Amino acid sequence: xxxxxxxxxxxxxxxxxxxxxxxxxxxxxxxxxxxxxxxxxxxxxxxxxxxxxxxxxxxxxxxxxxxxxxxxxxxxxxxxxxxxxxxxxxxxxxxxxxxxxxxxxxxxxxxxxxxxxxxxxxxxxxxxxxxxxxxxxxxxxxxxxxxxxxxxxxxxxxxxxxxxxxxxxxxxxxxxxxxxxxxxxxxxxxxxxxxxxxxxxxxxxxxxxxxxxxxxxxxxxxxxxxxxxxxxxxxxxxxxxxxxxxxxxxxxxxxxxxxxxxxxxxxxxxxxxxxxxxxxxxxxxxxxxxxxxxxxxxxxxxxxxxxxxxxxxxxxxxxxxxxxxxxxxxx
Amino acid sequence: xxxxxxxxxxxxxxxxxxxxxxxxxxxxxxxxxxxxxxxxxxxxxxxxxxxxxxxxxxxxxxxxxxxxxxxxxxxxxxxxxxxxxxxxxxxxxxxxxxxxxxxxxxxxxxxxxxxxxxxxxxxxxxxxxxxxxxxxxxxxxxxxxxxxxxxxxxxxxxxxxxxxxxxxxxxxxxxxxxxxxxxxxxxxxxxxxxxxxxxxxxxxxxxxxxxxxxxxxxxxxxxxxxxxxxxxxxxxxxxxxxxxxxxxxxxxxxxxxxxxxxxxxxxxxxxxxxxxxxxxxxxxxxxxxxxxxxxxxxxxxxxxxxxxxxxxxxxxxxxxxxxxxxxxxxxxxxxxxxxxxxxxxxxxxxxxxxxxxxxxxxxxxxxxxxxxxxxxxxxxxxxxxxxxxxxxxxxxxxxxxxxxxxxxxxxxxx
Numbered sequence: 001x002x003x004x005x006x007x008x009x010x011x012x013x014x015x016x017x018x019x020x021x022x023x024x025x026x027x028x029x030x031x032x033x034x035x036x037x038x039x040x041x042x043x044x045x046x047x048x049x050x051x052x053x054x055x056x057x058x059x060x061x062x063x064x065x066x067x068x069x070x071x072x073x074x075x076x077x078x079x080x081x082x083x084x085x086x087x088x089x090x091x092x093x094x095x096x097x098x099x100x101x102x103x104x105x106x107x108x109x110x111x112x113x114x115x116x117x118x119x120x121x122x123x124x125x126x127x128x129x130x131x132x133x134x135x136x137x138x139x140x141x142x143x144x145x146x147x148x149x150x151x152x153x154x155x156x157x158x159x160x161x162x163x164x165x166x167x168x169x170x171x172x173x174x175x176x177x178x179x180x181x182x183x184x185x186x187x188x189x190x191x192x193x194x195x196x197x198x199x200x201x202x203x204x205x206x207x208x209x210x211x212x213x214x215x216x217x218x219x220x221x222x223x224x225x226x227x228x229x230x231x232x233x234x235x236x237x238x239x240x241x242x243x244x245x246x247x248x249x250x251x252x253x254x255x256x257x258x259x260x261x262x263x264x265x266x267x268x269x270x271x272x273x274x275x276x277x278x279x280x281x282x283x284x285x286x287x288x289x290x291x292x293x294x295x296x297x298x299x300x301x302x303x304x305x306x307x308x309x310x311x312x313x314x315x316x317x318x319x320x321x322x323x324x325x326x327x328x329x330x331x
Numbered sequence: 332x333x334x335x336x337x338x339x340x341x342x343x344x345x346x347x348x349x350x351x352x353x354x355x356x357x358x359x360x361x362x363x364x365x366x367x368x369x370x371x372x373x374x375x376x377x378x379x380x381x382x383x384x385x386x387x388x389x390x391x392x393x394x395x396x397x398x399x400x401x402x403x404x405x406x407x408x409x410x411x412x413x414x415x416x417x418x419x420x421x422x423x424x425x426x427x428x429x430x431x432x433x434x435x436x437x438x439x440x441x442x443x444x445x446x447x448x449x450x451x452x453x454x455x456x457x458x459x460x461x462x463x464x465x466x467x468x469x470x471x472x473x474x475x476x477x478x479x480x481x482x483x484x485x486x487x488x489x490x491x492x493x494x495x496x497x498x499x500x501x502x503x504x505x506x507x508x509x510x511x512x513x514x515x516x517x518x519x520x521x522x523x524x525x526x527x528x529x530x531x532x533x534x535x536x537x538x539x540x541x542x543x544x545x546x547x548x549x550x551x552x553x554x555x556x557x558x559x560x561x562x563x564x565x566x567x568x569x570x571x572x573x574x575x576x577x578x579x580x581x582x583x584x585x586x587x588x589x590x591x592x593x594x595x596x597x598x599x600x601x602x603x604x605x606x607x608x609x610x611x612x613x614x615x616x617x618x619x620x621x622x623x624x625x626x627x628x629x630x631x632x633x634x635x636x637x638x639x640x641x642x643x644x645x646x647x648x649x650x651x652x653x654x655x656x657x658x659x660x661x662x663x664x665x666x667x668x669x670x671x672x673x674x675x676x677x678x679x680x681x682x683x684x685x686x687x688x689x690x691x692x693x694x695x696x697x698x699x700x701x702x703x704x705x706x707x708x709x710x711x712x713x714x715x716x717x718x719x720x721x722x723x724x725x726x727x728x729x730x731x732x733x734x735x736x737x738x739x740x741x742x743x744x745x
Contacts, residue, residue: 020532046532052562057521057555064525064539067510068460070532072525084551091515092522100503100511101493102723136724160726204729248729 001186002172004146004194005035005111008153009073011198013043016071019157021048023058023075023111032077033113033172059085059110063093066106066162073157079114079166080123086131093162094137107160111153114142115222115269116301116315117170117180121308127221127270127301132164133247133279139203140246142166142220145175145191148244151201159203168221176222177229178318206250208257212239215263215328218254218280220246223267223316230321238265238325246276254280255287262293263328267316272300297324347581351650355657362386364398364612372623376599383592383602386636389611392664394672402454402615406678412453412610413670413680414688416445419469420667421692422478423641425700426485426499430645433710435485439465439500443608443640443658444574446666449473450610451540451570454617460530461509462523462541464516465500466572474507478699487714488707494719516577517543517550520569524559527567527624538624540568540617542635546577548594549585557632561598564629568620569595571632572607574639579652595632607637608666611673637663717743 027050030037116125143149156163186192448467483490485499523541530537592604620631674680
């Protein structure tokens with residue numbers, strides 16, 4: 001996925017002169033996760049460059065560039081560090097189109113590695129997507145595989161709306177099935193084949209990762225793979241939906257699936273209370289109440305700070321997801 | 332226990348020098364227009380150290396202009412500046428009165444600070460970007476915005492170009508390269524650096540100017556702006572308007588240092604403190620900064636020393652926190668009065684002509700107001716359609732907004 005993100009950035013730098021990249025360590029060094037490796041030497045220092053360690057300054061600068069005709073793609077090195085930029089994102093970037101009567105807009109993409117599973121402790125593990133799904137004017141995207149990371153990132157950069165683009169850092173080098181002792185690479189995975197050329201996955205479209213009839217499991221980011229493993233081990237014929245875009249989420253795919261299965265489990269890493277699972281759960285029951293055979297289950301991170309050594313008891317595990325799936329099957 | 336002893340054992344909390352009931356005293360200005368020379372355009376920032384601690388002036392206390400910074404403008408250009416300033420003052424006065432009658436929800440005057448945006452915008456080129464706070468609406472007059480259009484925004488009628496979405500005085504005027512004003516103070520300061528860098532990236536001869544208040548200079552955005560401008564040598568003019576007051580907060584609470592200008596020196600940006608009620612000094616320093624930005628030498632940091640004569644806003648009552656006559660003692664005087672005296676002493680401007688100008692502008696404002704209210708006002712409507720709640724949140728309306736929009740339409744009050 002490091003290469004697929006890099007390939008999306010490279011395609012867009014090539015295609016559109018207004019695209020520029022900046023962020024902490026992303027220029028000469030190519031980023032701490034190597035996602036912009038080689039791009040500075042390929043496209044020049046004026047298009048791919050390092051920034052001071054100043055997320056608020058990065059966001060503000062991106063705002064100014066965005067309203068003056070550029071299409072900045074900035075990296076916030078870890079999603080945990082996005083908060084100094086919060087005011088600029090929430091009050092400024094998200095609202096400038098509306099507040100200016102459509103005279104100014106800001107097509108900036110914030111790429112940010114998110115989520116746990118790398119022994120990152122409190123501040124290299126969080127998944128703050130719902131801090132942004134609650135902000136009108138932003139689109140929120142969460143990729144999960146090499147293939148969708150590229151297609152979604154290209155669509156995010158091409159969008160004339162600001163996008164917060166979460167990359168599950170646990171999956172940069174391979175999928176994660178909930179077992180820290182068995183970590184595969186992307187080699188051989190069906191979503192690992194990534195064309196070199198430009199392609200889009202439209203924002204607002206979910207991906208049915210696996211079809212099924214007995215329960216709809218909705219996940220995003222790393223949890224897509226953990227849920228896949230849980231479904232396999234549960235012996236229950238579940239439909240797995242990789243949400244991909246959280247705002248605007250794919251109502252049609254979700255509603256159709258839940259109407260078909262009558263049961264639903266939502267999985268995310270972020271704390272349970274006010275997590276995006278709450279929004280989905282409420283919306284699904286509003287739309288599918290008479291189709292539901294059992295209560296919607298949520299499997300999420302605990303409402304605690306993210307731990308360091310004990311992270312495997314924090315992140316949703318296949319066992320917890322299996323238990324939730326089984327609960328939905330009870331009459 | 333004396334306050335000195337108290338200071339040693341508890342938190343030191345600065346207070347304003349004068350509060351209601353006190354007799355305000357300001358030190359007499361020791362600076363004259365002859366004090367400071369123009370530094371070379373490619374100077375090192377350190378060469379402006381004296382400029383940051385002194386005060387750049389052109390018009391002295393008697394109304395005479397001289398010194399190295401005199402821009403030697405033609406009479407008609409100075410007169411144009413005066414006209415814009417008078418226009419803004421009378422416009423503000425009208426709007427304030429209308430606010431009291433409920434035609435506007437809220438208003439913010441530029442009283443005592445009219446000179447700043449007008450002189451500085453006049454010193455720029457028309458392609459330059461203006462990134463203001465709510466205290467620089469006067470730039471729009473320089474850029475040719477019609478008064479009717481400005482009033483329509485303030486009274487939130489159907490012709491408001493920001494569609495009733497923002498409070499009054501939060502103007503947007505892209506045609507004049509006047510960027511949308513935002514309520515969170517300070518955010519524009521760091522954003523302006525990005526605007527400037529985009530111009531630079533596109534290799535255009537464009538400079539961006541922005542302002543921040545003494546109060547908001549305590550926000551992180553002030554430092555982000557200076558730092559990014561310094562690192563990337565952005566073609567930007569970064570102004571701190573030190574008007575003494577951020578609502579009730581005196582500038583001595585914004586920083587332990589009483590000098591704002593010199594803070595830029597730490598970023599190796601040239602710094603000037605300028606008499607903010609001196610049209611010619613502001614014009615001249617801004618021209619210098621623009622020239623320096625244009626040749627690729629980056630930002631200039633300017634402290635504009637002035638005094639907020641009016642209330643912070645129509646919701647504010649300064650008599651509760653400062654002596655109501657404090658502004659009368661401000662050594663910088665009144666910007667319009669000072670330019671008027673300068674013109675009378677040096678050209679064929681007269682009190683009679685000035686009075687006539689005021690009368691003409693007053694009629695112009697009344698006429699513009701009458702024209703604007705034809706399209707509605709806040710007290711009586713009509714307002715922009717409430718559909719504007721849902722439009723332009725995104726480029727296209729996503730499904731969840733469309734659903735809520737349909738729902739709103741079922742319950743619409745208008």
